Amino acid sequence: MKNYKIVLTFFLLWLTIQFDSEAENVFAYVSILTLGLLHGANDIKLLTQKETTQKTSSYKILAGYVAFVLCVGVLFYILPVLALTVFVVISGFHFGEEHLHDTYKKESALLPYCYTSYGMLILFLIFYFNTAATSSIIYDITSYTLTNTFFLVGVGITGVSTLIFSLLLFKHKKKEVSYLEEFVYILVFIVLFKMANLLWSFAIYFVIWHAIPSLSGQIRFLYGNTSMTSVVKYLKSSFLYWLLSIAGVFSLYFYLQDDLYLFNAIFFAFLATITFPHVWVITGMKSKK
Numbered sequence: 102m103k104n105y106k107i108v109l110t111f112f113l114l115w116l117t118i119q120f121d122s123e124a125e126n127v128f129a130y131v132s133i134l135t136l137g138l139l140h141g142a143n144d145i146k147l148l149t150q151k152e153t154t155q156k157t158s159s160y161k162i163l164a165g166y167v168a169f170v171l172c173v174g175v176l177f178y179i180l181p182v183l184a185l186t187v188f189v190v191i192s193g194f195h196f197g198e199e200h201l202h203d204t205y206k207k208e209s210a211l212l213p214y215c216y217t218s219y220g221m222l223i224l225f226l227i228f229y230f231n232t233a234a235t236s237s238i239i240y241d242i243t244s245y246t247l248t249n250t251f252f253l254v255g256v257g258i259t260g261v262s263t264l265i266f267s268l269l270l271f272k273h274k275k276k277e278v279s280y281l282e283e284f285v286y287i288l289v290f291i292v293l294f295k296m297a298n299l300l301w302s303f304a305i306y307f308v309i310w311h312a313i314p315s316l317s318g319q320i321r322f323l324y325g326n327t328s329m330t331s332v333v334k335y336l337k338s339s340f341l342y343w344l345l346s347i348a349g350v351f352s353l354y355f356y357l358q359d360d361l362y363l364f365n366a367i368f369f370a371f372l373a374t375i376t377f378p379h380v381w382v383i384t385g386m387k388s389k390k
């Protein structure tokens with residue numbers, strides 16, 4: 102079933118050719134707000150599961166989580182360049198971890214660097230092929246304008262470092278992994294990011310290559326399998342948090358609908374505030390497997 106991602110990616114690429122940029126934005130928001138948000142909506146439950154042996158109450162965990170999210174929000178307000186840089190690096194680690202956690206055996210200290218390089222390579226490719234839109238959102242968050250060359254240098258550095266880490270980790274590679282396959286994936290992403298607009302490029306990678314595999318890993322971790330019953334249990338336990346996040350995004354939209362770039366900027370900052378604790382929870386979950 103590994104190739105369902107490539108089949109879905111090609112289907113969505115075909116869809117991209119049929120529709121204009123407005124429609125791509127609608128598809129992007131719908132997929133990010135449904136499957137994308139859902140894969141982070143069970144963080145509190147995963148945290149509670151992790152902490153039950155230490156007898157920390159669920160309320161304390163919830164309060165800690167909300168306080169952390171608020172702190173990240175404040176960091177975006179007072180030190181936006183630092184917050185955005187840390188967000189992109191941590192997101193790179195998180196995307197790379199999801200994509201590569203079955204590629205190498207767990208023992209090497211170089212693994213986190215390899216995950217980060219690979220994930221940041223994907224992000225820089227998205228930014229490079231969609232420079233104008235990426236730059237305006239980054240400008241709204243930080244007041245700095247980044248150029249096409251900046252993103253190209255980013256692609257170069259993360260591409261070379263991913264290659265170096267893959268070579269250094271070669272002896273830790275699992276037998277069944279093929280580097281050729283990974284290389285083909287990168288080529289497919291390049292075509293995709295070139296053809297689709299910013300939000301749709303990000304959404305296809307985020308949902309198909311990150312959120313769906315992560316959801317299935319979380320369901321297996323919580324309930325032992327990915328049967329229909331387990332999926333329904335997962336949906337039930339995440340529904341309230343998902344609904345709260347959706348309500349937050351919609352309120353923001355009604356407040357800012359005249360300024361869509363500002364909405365996009367705050368939307369990504371919002372995604373970042375829930376991403377920081379999410380990465381911590383998921384890395385903890387993966388180390389327990």
Ligand SMILES: CC1=C(/C=C/C(C)=C/C=C/C(C)=C/C=O)C(C)(C)CCC1
Pocket residue numbers: 141188189191192195196224227234235238239299303369370372376379
């Ligand atoms: C696409 C994009 C950005 C980065 C988004 C990232 C890095 C999202 C990461 C989300 C994660 C990791 C979610 C949780 O699983 C920027 C820099 C805001 C600029 C505008 C376009």
